[in-house]
Amino acid sequence: MSLTVENILRGTGLGPMQSVGQMQVIPLTGDDDATYAPPELEVGTHGYGSVLLRNTHDKPTIVPYGAGWVVKQAAQDHAIASSAFVEPGAERIVGNAMCIQQTQPGLIKRAKHALTILPARLRAKALAIRNVDQYSKLWEHITAFNKELGIESAANLVTFLTQFQKQLDEFVAEFELVPRQIGAIVLVSGEVVGIERAPSAAYFAATWEPLVRVCYGSLAVASKRSDPPRTRLPFLALAKGLDALRAALEDLRVREDQLTREIVDFARSLRMKRADQADDTLGDAQLWTVAGSTLGGQVVTRGDAVSYASLVLA
Amino acid sequence: MTDVMVTDVRAPLAWVPKGDVPALASAALAFLDTASTAFGRATAYNDRQTAQDAELAVHDALLSQDRHLYALLLTLPGVTDRARQVGVKNLLGVRGELDLELERQVLARLVAELPATRVFKLFVALRAGDDKAGIHRANNARTRKLILRVILGSPKLELWAVKYRTKMAESLTHAWGVRTTSIVRAILTRGSDRWTSKEQAIVRKAIDRFARDVETARACVAFALRASPPRTRGAPLRLLAAYESAKTDLSLGKRLPLEVLEGIRSTFHKDVKSATLIELTRDTMTAAQRMSVQRRAEVDVRMDPTEYDAVRLYLYAFEMGMSREILDALMEKAKKAASALRLGYARIGVLLDASASMAGSREQALRPMATALAIRDVLAHAADATIVRCGGDTDGVLVRPSGATSLAEGLVELLAAGVDAVFVLSDGYENRPAGRFAEVVAAIRNMGLHTPIFHLNPVFAAEAGGVRSLASEGVATLPVRAPEALGLAVDRGLREAEPRRGLDALVGLARLPESTVSHVVDR
Numbered sequence: 001m002s003l004t005v006e007n008i009l010r011g012t013g014l015g016p017m018q019s020v021g022q023m024q025v026i027p028l029t030g031d032d033d034a035t036y037a038p039p040e041l042e043v044g045t046h047g048y049g050s051v052l053l054r055n056t057h058d059k060p061t062i063v064p065y066g067a068g069w070v071v072k073q074a075a076q077d078h079a080i081a082s083s084a085f086v087e088p089g090a091e092r093i094v095g096n097a098m099c100i101q102q103t104q105p106g107l108i109k110r111a112k113h114a115l116t117i118l119p120a121r122l123r124a125k126a127l128a129i130r131n132v133d134q135y136s137k138l139w140e141h142i143t144a145f146n147k148e149l150g151i152e153s154a155a156n157l158v159t160f161l162t163q164f165q166k167q168l169d170e171f172v173a174e175f176e177l178v179p180r181q182i183g184a185i186v187l188v189s190g191e192v193v194g195i196e197r198a199p200s201a202a203y204f205a206a207t208w209e210p211l212v213r214v215c216y217g218s219l220a221v222a223s224k225r226s227d228p229p230r231t232r233l234p235f236l237a238l239a240k241g242l243d244a245l246r247a248a249l250e251d252l253r254v255r256e257d258q259l260t261r262e263i264v265d266f267a268r269s270l271r272m273k274r275a276d277q278a279d280d281t282l283g284d285a286q287l288w289t290v291a292g293s294t295l296g297g298q299v300v301t302r303g304d305a306v307s308y309a310s311l312v313l314a
Numbered sequence: 315m316t317d318v319m320v321t322d323v324r325a326p327l328a329w330v331p332k333g334d335v336p337a338l339a340s341a342a343l344a345f346l347d348t349a350s351t352a353f354g355r356a357t358a359y360n361d362r363q364t365a366q367d368a369e370l371a372v373h374d375a376l377l378s379q380d381r382h383l384y385a386l387l388l389t390l391p392g393v394t395d396r397a398r399q400v401g402v403k404n405l406l407g408v409r410g411e412l413d414l415e416l417e418r419q420v421l422a423r424l425v426a427e428l429p430a431t432r433v434f435k436l437f438v439a440l441r442a443g444d445d446k447a448g449i450h451r452a453n454n455a456r457t458r459k460l461i462l463r464v465i466l467g468s469p470k471l472e473l474w475a476v477k478y479r480t481k482m483a484e485s486l487t488h489a490w491g492v493r494t495t496s497i498v499r500a501i502l503t504r505g506s507d508r509w510t511s512k513e514q515a516i517v518r519k520a521i522d523r524f525a526r527d528v529e530t531a532r533a534c535v536a537f538a539l540r541a542s543p544p545r546t547r548g549a550p551l552r553l554l555a556a557y558e559s560a561k562t563d564l565s566l567g568k569r570l571p572l573e574v575l576e577g578i579r580s581t582f583h584k585d586v587k588s589a590t591l592i593e594l595t596r597d598t599m600t601a602a603q604r605m606s607v608q609r610r611a612e613v614d615v616r617m618d619p620t621e622y623d624a625v626r627l628y629l630y631a632f633e634m635g636m637s638r639e640i641l642d643a644l645m646e647k648a649k650k651a652a653s654a655l656r657l658g659y660a661r662i663g664v665l666l667d668a669s670a671s672m673a674g675s676r677e678q679a680l681r682p683m684a685t686a687l688a689i690r691d692v693l694a695h696a697a698d699a700t701i702v703r704c705g706g707d708t709d710g711v712l713v714r715p716s717g718a719t720s721l722a723e724g725l726v727e728l729l730a731a732g733v734d735a736v737f738v739l740s741d742g743y744e745n746r747p748a749g750r751f752a753e754v755v756a757a758i759r760n761m762g763l764h765t766p767i768f769h770l771n772p773v774f775a776a777e778a779g780g781v782r783s784l785a786s787e788g789v790a791t792l793p794v795r796a797p798e799a800l801g802l803a804v805d806r807g808l809r810e811a812e813p814r815r816g817l818d819a820l821v822g823l824a825r826l827p828e829s830t831v832s833h834v835v836d837r
Contacts, residue, residue: 015718016718016720016746017746017747018718018745018746018747019745019746019747019748020744020745020747020748021748024747027718165364169364173671173743174743174745174748175745176669176670176671176717176718176719176743176745177670178670178716178717178718179716179717232747234753235722235750235753235754235757237754237757238757238760239757239761240761241761242726242729242730242761242763243730245726245754245757245758245761246723246726246727246730249722249723249726249754
């Protein structure tokens with residue numbers, strides 16, 4: 001069974017591309033599907049590798065894969081490898097969760113902790129080993145990830161978050177949500193590195209900060225390029241007057257819109273294979289893992305409709 | 315409730331720069347950016363800790379380079395209460411070579427301009443330290459004297475005693491030490507006619523020499539320390555008496571502040587509804603309390619919009635809707651502020667950034683937008699203004715932030731309208747794409763068009779160590795947190811290119827009190 005990005009984007013519109021440094025975001029707009037609440041949960045750890053999730057909303061929610069909780073308590077930060085449904089008012093224990101802070105002992109006290117979402121590359125690794133029942137399963141990947149960024153430390157994601165805090169904070173500030181935004185196509189260095197579709201604008205708003213800050217921000221941080229990406233058109237006006245300058249700006253906007261459509265058309269054509277079995281179900285909703293040559297991730301479908309999708313660089 | 319008793323003196327202050335003037339100018343400008351926009355709180359972009367670390371680092375940088383300049387700049391108009399609070403802490407907590415008399419005057423000025431709530435918060439923090447506010451413990455003779463002079467010398471001592479009883483007791487304990495406080499408390503439980511000469515000397519040293527009125531000070535200290543003083547022959551202080559009477563008959567406490575009476579109600583009159591309390595204190599409510607009551611709509615308490623600053627009125631209007639009365643007050647305030655502003659331009663363009671990030675943080679929701687709107691109004695009254703908006707949704711005067719940031723087209727539109735100067739009101743984050751504004755400014759300058767462009771930024775950005783610029787060249791980026799600080803911002807922009815002249819001008823603006831009396835604003 002296969003799935004295209006065209007299926008995922010069905011029913012969405014495009015906002016104007018936002019572009020800062022190596023990162024670019026094309027907002028996806030659309031109507032709210034009120035079925036799901038944002039993943040604002042009470043979270044704690046029962047033991048190493050065991051995360052308790054409590055949905056305090058009166059609607060079910062989808063917890064994104066690679067969701068993590070980095071806390072200020074003297075406790076071992078954790079993340080989950082696969083997405084998960086949590087029913088309204090219900091608790092759910094994810095028993096094959098992962099430690100993301102090797103050197104820190106202690107359990108997370110149950111509370112509403114801020115959500116983070118693993119760096120895109122670690123998120124993909126985590127998804128691949130989602131069924132492995134070992135709390136240290138991501139350590140070697142975290143160590144390698146840190147090393148690539150010049151961080152010599154144990155498998156501790158906090159080291160990365162601390163070292164690159166300034167840049168990561170800037171990503172949050174620089175990319176703004178537009179009205180009715182329910183998703184985004186994310187580019188780094190001119191390449192599509194992620195596609196996000198949420199059930200509603202409220203859901204997307206709740207996940208956007210951890211996505212742009214850590215998940216995709218990490219890719220921008222890792223990019224060694226300093227020149228603007230080819231998808232960020234320069235303004236090279238040699239205008240002699242303000243009217244000519246205005247015309248040059250208008251022309252540039254037209255070309256930027258055209259470029260945005262080309263990028264999205266390319267993304268639409270991307271095809272992914274769907275796993276044979278659903279990872280989770282809730283009523284008629286099913287959670288599937290999908291993978292293609294460039295992007296992979298998880299989607300939630302109800303019949304043919306896609307309610308949720310999160311695809312990152314495979 | 316405002317009681318500013320300090321006379322402005324443009325003191326002929328002698329200041330000679332030490333060391334590298336450009337480096338000092340850079341530190342001073344960063345300081346001004348921070349001191350006029352940072353609140354030690356989260357913004358839309360930085361969490362509280364990040365914002366606070368950056369803010370305190372900027373303070374420390376100037377303090378270590380030139381303590382004299384640091385102290386003087388803290389007194390500038392437009393410096394936030396938060397920056398003054400940090401400044402007092404720094405000057406008290408860090409030893410330096412500054413002229414002690416000058417520093418005492420600066421401290422008096424700074425404390426005099428802080429609201430009483432901040433003064434007591436600062437004093438309490440100086441006792442125990444307050445990590446959340448970034449204030450470390452300070453306990454030295456200057457700190458102790460300042461606390462006693464400010465509290466016991468205040469004309470509002472009685473009001474403070476009932477309103478900030480616990481904090482006042484903590485502050486006095488910090489100044490005297492636990493042992494002396496205990497002794498003073500024991501002495502005050504007896505009538506002064508029964509004090510030994512040694513006890514009289516203790517009270518004179520601890521209280522009287524700092525007091526504006528000795529009997530009032532002694533009574534208020536006794537009240538704050540819960541010393542249960544004996545009945546005196548003279549008339550009791552009205553608020554202290556009202557406080558005691560209200561415990562048995564709530565109506566006798568109607569002259570007390572609402573929050574004080576609420577405390578008494580919750581302990582001694584649990585059956586009385588809060589609406590009754592609002593009725594009782596209708597005449598003594600502060601402007602902020604009247605605004606809050608209006609929001610709750612429990613009791614019809616008249617709110618006079620002219621009593622509030624424009625930013626607060628905009629924030630209120632965002633929440634409750636814009637009314638004719640609020641709009642009139644806003645325009646009146648803008649007109650008044652504009653009359654004191656000398657822009658020097660007949661026709662100006664105002665480019666208003668109303669993109670999503672102007673909504674600010676949850677902690678201070680919509681404050682950047684409210685500030686930008688208030689400044690827009692002042693500018694619109696200060697010259698013949700053409701206003702262009704980028705992003706946002708509007709129903710006329712109110713603009714709600716939304717969408718992405720694309721300011722370049724607006725800039726060209728204003729320049730094409732033939733304005734003499736452009737004022738851009740923005741948090742400095744641009745994304746359609748980032749850098750387009752700077753590219754267009756460069757193109758404009760290449761065309762030989764040198765219309766001044768001022769970027770007025772109401773948002774402190776930790777990662778920028780001040781405010782964020784839209785363009786590194788061709789635009790003066792100026793921090794401004796409120797319309798009242800617009801004059802300072804514009805002055806800074808005009809002088810940015812000449813560091814020494816700029817620093818001298820800023821020192822010239824510094825204000826010290828005429829006398830050493832410390833009177834604190836209670837608002």
